[in-house]
Amino acid sequence: MGGILDFVARFGTEERCIEHLAGLRWPDGFVCPHCGGREGWRLKARPRIYECTSCHRQESVTAGTVFHRTRTALPKWFLAAYLMASDKRGVSAKFLQRELGVAYQTAWTMTHKLRHGLSEDPALPLSGFLEADETFIGGRGDAASPGRSTANPDKSLVVAAVEKVPAPRNRNGEYSHALKRQHGFYAGAIRVNVLPAATAPQLGAFLKANVAAGSHLLTDGFKGYQGREAALGDHLKHTPVIQGDGPNAAEFFPIIHTVFSNIKAWLVGTHHGVSAKHLPRYLREWAYRFNRRNLPEGLDRYLIRRAVECVTITYGQIVAGADPGGAIRQRRMPIPVAVPALAG
Ligand SMILES: [Zn+2]
Structure with missing residues (x-):
């Protein structure tokens, strides 16, 4: 089983999508968020709404998720998640517009809402032996500029850390x-x-938030990683391997340089370039997929689960370039359990 035919057979109707969302939200069956009542019925005219049989308050199965109050049919959302997850290149908003038969702005918003939830769990940092480095993405920055400055507003300073696993x-x-x-x-x-900015406090904060204490980090000789301000000495074993970031940096950091060029190729190839204010969300999607590249089954169920579990973002926040945090709000077992539909 698997593939798009299987996916459409499972999630091709509003009803099947609602049942799946209800199973993620209430793995052991309906629980009223107001009184804890365990019995609810569905409203025939508004099938996403469950009404508690005890207190009669109503709860939408999509409340607090990226699907909340959406006017787009749930099967289109599910298919968008499937298409985004099915290929390592992801999909553009233009592609979704055509395949889902929705307006471009709708497709664009869907992709951003879905990718917003794809942050990594801060409780599971990187560990072991690692490389870290920075690069510029976007704009027409001078690649030879040694200053690591971000004077160009279209140019973003991107930092990454990657685990080196002995082969x-x-x-x-x-x-x-x-x-x-x-x-x-x-x-x-x-x-x-x-x-x-590539300052010691910024780089230090990134590494401390994303790398477990006691790990061994390789960087170039850039002083931002050193000194008291980065304060890595207390947290990590740090080895600067070369002085400065000369043209041979790629040779010393082959993994992270491959990662950077793959990210850049993806942003141009799939998305035809992205603006600086939306870049963090694209990076989140890229890293999420990269970190799960060896999972045997597809990522589509994971994307749908994240859409339910993560703090959501509004269209206004997306266009303003805000990032309300893609933190996982709640952890739920990914076991879809169909809630019996009681006509009401
Ligand atoms: Zn109730």
């Missing part, structure tokens, strides 16, 4: 060509974000 050698004790280039390491999990 096994073959029976001749050699690595494959790709692994040789990566000094015998695979990429593990990644964290990536936009920083306002």
